[in-house]
Structures are given as C-alpha cells and as structure tokens.
Amino acid sequence: MENCIFCKIAKNESPSYKFYEDKDFIGFLSIFPLNKGHALVIPKVHYRWVWDYPEIGKYFEVVQKIVVAMKKAFKTDFVIGAQVGDEVHHAHVALIPRYKDDGHGEFLNASIKIELSPEEMKQIAKSIADNLG
Numbered sequence: 001m002e003n004c005i006f007c008k009i010a011k012n013e014s015p016s017y018k019f020y021e022d023k024d025f026i027g028f029l030s031i032f033p034l035n036k037g038h039a040l041v042i043p044k045v046h047y048r049w050v051w052d053y054p055e056i057g058k059y060f061e062v063v064q065k066i067v068v069a070m071k072k073a074f075k076t077d078f079v080i081g082a083q084v085g086d087e088v089h090h091a092h093v094a095l096i097p098r099y100k101d102d103g104h105g106e107f108l109n110a111s112i113k114i115e116l117s118p119e120e121m122k123q124i125a126k127s128i129a130d131n132l133g
C-alpha cells in the first residue's frame with residue numbers, strides 16, 4: 001500500500017532495525033520504544049488488522065518464536081504482546097519486554113519513552129537475532 005511506512009520497511013525502502021525475516025513476515029524494533037527490546041512483527045503483505053491475516057496461526061507461530069528469543073536475549077519472562085493497530089494501519093503485533101524496576105509500574109505506561117542510540121538499537125536487534133536459534 002502506498003505511503004504505508006510498514007510496507008516500505010517490509011520492502012527495504014525504509015531503514016529499520018530488523019532482527020527477523022522470512023518469506024512472509026519481518027520483525028524489527030520500534031523507533032519509539034517504551035522499553036528496551038520493544039519490537040513489531042508484521043506480515044510483509046499489507047493487511048489493515050492482525051485479524052485480517054489469512055494464516056493467523058502461522059503469524060502467531062512467528063510471534064511466539066520471537067518472544068522465546070526475547071526472553072533469552074533480555075533475561076525476562078515478561079513480554080507484553082499487543083494488537084492495538086490504531087497508530088500505523090498495517091497489521092502488527094507489538095512485543096514489549098518488561099523488566100524489574102523499569103519505571104512502568106504495574107501497567108505499561110505509554111508516556112514513558114526511552115532513548116536509545118543507533119548503536120544500542122543495533123545491539124538490541126542483534127541480541128534478539130542471536131537468540132532465534
């Protein structure tokens with residue numbers, strides 16, 4: 001779809017901190033992270049909602065594989081998965097690792113944004129990729 005940032009990322013027309021790619025899906029870091037490791041998993045083909053994706057079981061198998069890698073990479077058992085979909089109109093599952101004393105409290109606080117350098121973003125993407133097995 002034209003002017004869709006996630007379609008552009010999927011086609012490598014926009015840069016991203018990508019850590020996963022197969023023929024149908026990619027995983028990359030959010031550039032507005034709420035926590036270290038905040039990532040998005042999207043189908044390469046444009047669908048408006050996660051629920052529109054025809055092979056949703058396959059989609060969630062990829063999501064699960066990434067969560068397992070994140071848990072190892074960031075040494076946490078707490079990874080939030082969200083299918084909100086009101087910001088970018090291309091199906092995406094957001095994955096947000098939580099850490100002890102990460103400042104969010106009991107519930108994720110969307111007003112907390114963390115600053116990470118390009119070098120840190122590369123390192124975080126690599127640590128997920130390295131744990132994908």
Ligand SMILES: [Zn+2]
Nearest residue numbers: 004007046090
């Ligand atoms: Zn799109």
